[in-house]
Each structure stands twice: as structure tokens, then as C-alpha cells.
Amino acid sequence: MKINGFDYQRVSGVGGVSLNVAVGGSGTPIVLLHGFPQTHLMWRHVATDLAADHTVICPDLRGYGESDKPADDYSKRTMAADIVAVARELGHTTFALAGHDRGALVAFRAGLDHPDVITHLMCLDVLPTLDMWDVMHGTSAAVGFHLFLMAQPPGLAEIMIAASADTFFDHFLTLWAKDSEAIPADVRATYLDACRAAVPSIVADYRASATIDVTHDQEDLAAGNKLRMPTSVIQQDWGAALGFDAQALWRSWATDLHHETTSAGHFMAEESPAEITTAIRALLKR
Template identity: 65%
Template sequence: MTPQIPGSLTQRVPVADGVRLSAAVLGSGPAVVLLHGFPQTHLMWRLVAPALATDHTVICPDLRGYGDSDAPPADGPDTYSARTMAADVVALARELGHERFALVGHDRGALVAIRAGLDHPDVVTHLGSLDVLPTLDSWDILHGLQAAVAWHLYLMAQPPGLPEAMITATADQFFGSFLDAWGAGGLFPDDVRAEYLRASRERVPSIVADYRASAGIDVDHDRADRDAGRRLTMPVAVLQQDWGSALGFDAAALWGAWAPDLVHRTASAGHFMAEQDPALVVGTIRDLLTR
């Protein structure tokens, strides 16, 4: 049986141009949307969402091109841009009856959340990010041997064809390597790990298209916003590992340039912190929602 977020009801919701997102919904009250990272699905919130659902409507979608959401062909750079995915999230919440909502993302989902906050500041009331930097800053700090930690970014940035073929040929090994390298022994129950691998194996072209966009059109959008002085106007909370010290940059300062109302914290939990330390993540989100 496919694992589920306890107490949730899964819905398929139309968002744009025939695309439907699969979303687990639970609780009632003001809306909080939780966006998953790579190589995961909405299931990564299974230890966080029920705690928030005691007084909020919690919406956990699979992003466009991931999990059980639709994966349209990448017929242009916009199909899997963070801007398009952010618009999906706004449309999803609206279809579910929420014109405004808090938004929290991990990894790839956090990049979509940041873009939603920049593009839809009147809709996103609070913004949370787990263990990522804004796209433009990520590329700016990856130099020389430091870039080896993000080798997959460079692979999936290549023109269509070869990256998809290489990853498809070794899909479980490829996606499983990140679950192992970024996680901890025994972190994922067998059924959860199997679901992450199944979902990723079935979505190789769209996952690659998402990463390819973050090396192209997403950088263009970020740079245009930075040049125009656009910033995240809502309260922002960032929780991440202290990889700034290891790689020689000031993560809080980079985030502060985008978010004037910022609380930035480092955590000893690993990359998959919503599963490694769910109490910390729940507390961080609840603190954010009170601001």
C-alpha cells in the first residue's frame, strides 16, 4: 500500500492549461502550503503536516512534474520554470478556496516558494525555506571544487537528451544516492524510500527539465528582480544546515539581501530535516506564522 500523510485526503486539482496537481489536504483554518524537495514527494511532510493541521488547513502538493502530479512535455523554458510552478501553487490554493496562504518549501520546493513570494506578494502571507539558497545565489557561490557537492545541477543543466538517458539508465541508483548521501542510516522507512524512488523513476524528463530551468530562465528571473530591487515583503523564516561555514559564505547575509523581515537559523539536522527533526520544523513554522 502506498504510504500517506495521516488524516489527509488526496485531491487532483486543475491549475493551468490542463495540468492537475495531486495534493494531500488535511485540517481546517488558515491555509499553509508545504512544498517538497528532491528527490521526494509531498510525503516528506508526513511528520509535520498533522501537527500543523490542528489549527490550519495544510495543503501538500506534488509539484508539477513530480510524484503523482501531471508532467506535461517541456516544450519551452517556461514549462518547468519556478515562475510557472509558483503560479501552479497559487492556482491550487485558490481552487481549494484560499486566496491568501502561508508557504513553506524544502529544497526545490523552497525555490518555488521564493518565486511565489516575489511574484505574488499579496497572496503569500508568510514564507519559510528549508535548507536552500535562492537560485541566483546558489550559482554564484558554486566555484571550483566547492561545486562538486552539486554535481547533479551541472549534469541536469545540459541540453536535452543525454542527461535524461543517463539518469533513466540508473534511476534508482541515481535518486537513491541523494537519499543516502543527504540522509542518515535508516531515516526513511522502506515503504517511503520505495515511494520516493518510484515517483522519481517515473518522472525523469520533467525532473531534469525543472533543474535545467534553474540553470537558465530561473536565473534570468532572479537577476531581473535583484536588478529591480524587488524583495520578499512578507515575514521570512530560513532554517538550514551550516554549510555556509564549510563553503565560505554568509548564508544569513545572502538571504537578508532578499528578505528584510528575516529570521535565519542554522540547524544540526541534516538536509531532510522535516523527517530528521520534525519537531524543529514544526516549531519554526509555528514561530513564522505568529509574525
Template identity: 60%
Template sequence: MTTTEPVPAPAPSAAPTAPAPATRPSIPGLAEVDVRVADGVSLHAAVGGSGTPVLLLHGFPQTHLMWRSVAADLVADHAVVAADLRGYGASSAPPEDGPGTYSARTMGRDAVALMRELGHDRFALVGHDRGGLVGVRAALDHPEVVTHLGVLDVLPTLDSWEVLQGRSAAVAFHLYLMAQPPGLPEALVAGAPDAFFGHFLDAWGDGSAWLPDDVRAEYLRASRERVTSVVADFRASAGVDADDDRADRDAGRRLTMPVGVLQQHWGGALGFDPVARWAAWAPDLDHRLTRAGHFMAETAPGEVVALVRGLLAR
């Protein structure tokens, strides 16, 4: 297990909302496909390259486009799949029919089905934020399938809820808002979706004008059209996902594959040790800290590529 010294994150800066582009941006060199993963559910993905397969799962409030710079590097010698999660981007957004519809366990099964349909029975998985939580669940549930796990800037679901406390937890107000029963959070978010989702794009960056206008517009458009399913995802995180993590913790289950984590030192503000939290789940851990802000795959893709390539070499 390795780690680096903690570093402070710079102050964020605001960026204006841009109009939607005439054509939607894409990842150069990758082909876009829609793959059926369950009854009535298809995932949208960008695929390309050959070699060891790597699945890339995005965070909030993004789509698979967040991987555009990382994928451009990895596609040289890997079969790269960058997918929109269920309920996000251009993937299916089925109606919420109980807590399992948007649980991390369900999304983990989606990921396994997607890769199997694309011809990959075993694969590495790298997830950011929400995609990282899906990655952890997929790796716990399918250790025979997920060979390596990379996670960007998030703790496992149960740990996230356990460390949020006091005034510093206000940074995660959206977790508490979207955890509420159906109706109120959807109405509130849908009342000003660009302001809501744009807040996180502005506040969680690296302090620079980091996001191209066309990509920002696409993130806002995609999120605006998926308010109900995005809220359902977060609601599951506060309920069934945390319960599933607790059951695994109580049973002594661990991540048996090599795990690489790159995150900001937000443990300093919230008073916890991120390395200890991760090591409790992942005995074979490479933990690194960054000053690149939350959206590190876009603000510092070289750091992310280095983490992923180091992970795949283990």
C-alpha cells in the first residue's frame, strides 16, 4: 500500500452557462454504440482500441465524455469502453420501481452485462464519483470478472455517509436533498436544473476555466433531461447501497483485486483518514492524492492515466 503527502485543493471559480451546441461532442477515435444489458435497458458507450479491456464509468453531473482525454491515451493499447450509467446521458432511464432500479448493485450488473455483450468476460474498471461507487459494488459482487479497480475522488458509499458530519458536511448538501422520498427533490431540482447541476461543475473544478463550452452544455443538457433518474440514483445511495455495503463489511468481504485510488484530501476538512478508510476494504491498495480538483480526469488527465497504467501493471 502506498500513499502521497496531503495537498490542499485550490479555491473554485465560476464559469458561465453556455448554449447547447448544434452537434453534440464525442470522443475522437471511439465509435458510439447502444448495448442492451437488461429487459428494457440499454447502455450508451464509446468503444475503441484493442488489448486488455478497460471500462470507464463517469461521475456526477457528467457523461462518458469526461473520459475523452484519458481514453485517447489508453486506446493505444487497450480495448476502451466509456459508458453512460443507467439513468444518465444517452443510456436508458427506466421508471424507478423500488430501490433496486438505480442501486449500485443493479448498475454493477449493467456494467458486467455491457462488457460481456462486447466480448469481454473479464475487465478492469475505473470509475469516477458515482461511477466509482458502481465500480466498488461491481468488484465486490463480481470479483471473478473485475480484474482491477480504479476509483477517482470518492469513498465507498457507507464510508461516505459515516464521515459526513458538522458544518463541513454542507459541501454534500445534494446527497441529503436527493435522499428524500420521491416527489420533493425531483421538483426542486427540476425547477432550476442548470443552476443546480452547473453549481457542481463550477464549485468542484480546479480553480481554472477547465471545461470547454460544448462539453459543459452537453453535461447540463443530459442532466436536465435525466433529473428523475439522477435523483433516484442518489436516493438508492442513501438507502439500499449503504445497506449493501454494511452487509459486506459485517461479513468481512473485501476487494480482492488490485485497487488504485486518486482523490483530493477532503479527509482533512471532514476529519477522517482516507487511506485507512480505503485500506479497510482494499488490502492491495495504491492510494494517491491530487490538487487537480474533483474533475481530475478532465483537469489532470495525465495523473489519471498514470494511476490507471500503474494499476494495470500490478
């Protein structure tokens, strides 16, 4: 499936990796990064709206969708460098960036590593990696069982997930959505097909978030590095549910932060696209 009205092309990222990229509209550029267990298609509603007055770029992250799936190097630093390289190849030296879930972690890293490139930043329904691991403790951590599973050394998680891939990935599409009709059957099938073909790379992406991504966040924290661009965070009220102050955690990383919670489910760009589009437009005016 494709986003209506968007053109598709292969664009080079880092180290010879080629990304599948959808591009539409014209005007100031914004890049939209998808989450798990999805592809760029999750932005189909938001992207077509923003394309009325922006150049909208929607890649499949390395390891996902129709992008290349190298055996390793899934640090968010490398994945963020992919996005900067893609935008540059498309003619954009600066751009706004919004990410959801895994894509939000890539966006977060891009904002820290490339502050002169990212003009505005939005992260949907995540905490920075270092904070995420810190708040996952006790029985409440059961909600993130997949994080611990895919953090294991290579082999076990890949075998277990591949043995029941559709059941595994569909579990999250069902559990995390408050609006069951927001992901129709044909879109769900597209996501499951893509994930089934990408089990090793998806696991490698998550494993990086338990290893090298933590190191990179620790180094930035120690150095006092922060997001300097206008930053917006929209997430479910996980802080109230799990006992932490999400806004305070984010404020420690961003100098110009707008934080809000949503009544939509995790897949908010599909469940409440008008809300997310409005929030992105508000961010771009800051």
C-alpha cells in the first residue's frame, strides 16, 4: 500500500543502506518517522493533510518496511544519520522532524546529534531511552515485556518471534489501539507482512536500545546536551499509570518543551490524525 498522491523512491542513507521513501507536497520540509510495528503508512492521514503546504517526507526506517535490512548497526545515532542523509539527498539541509514510537527515538537522537539541521521536533508516545529503562521496574514493567525479550543476546528472540510472527506483532496492534477501526484490515495486513519479513532487523533495533543507545544517552546527559529546537511531546498518560512525571523527564532533555497527553491510543496518528496534524502545525509556528 502507498500514501495517496505521494511519489516513491529509493534514497541512500548511511553506509550504502537504501531507504524506501514517500514524498509529497511542496513547501518547507517535514520528515515523519513511523513506529513499531508499522511502516511509513501510519502517517497516511497526517501526511496528506500536511502536504497541502509542506514538503512531506515519509521513509521506512532501516530494517523496516521496504527499506534495506542490514544485519547490524541499529543504533539510533546511525538511524538518525540515515534520515539526515535522506533529507540532504532530497535537497533539504534543514527540516522539521516528527516521530512516533521507535521513530520518535530516532527523532530524539537526530535532535541531539544534528541540532543545526532539525528546526522543530515532535515525539509521540515515548520516553527517551535512558528514562524508559529507568521507569520500567516492578510488576508495572510487564507492559514492556517485548523490550526485555528483544534485549537478549542474538538468537533467542529472533527464533521465538519468527515462530509466531503474526500473533506477536498483531498482539501490539490490537492491545495498544483504543480505536480498533483506526487500523483497517488492509493496513493491518500490510504491517504484518512487513514485520514478518523483518524479524531479525526489528529485534536488532530493540536490542540497540538496551545497549549502545543507552550509552549514547548517558554520554549526552553527562555532557549536559539538550534539545535546543522547539520540541513537542504528545503521549498517553503513562506517567499517571506507572507512577512517574513524564513531563519532568522530558523537560530535563529539552530547553523549549511543550508537553501534553492525549485520550487517543498509542497509534494516535491513525486514531486521532486531526489532533496530531493540528499539533504539528502549532509546533511549526513556534
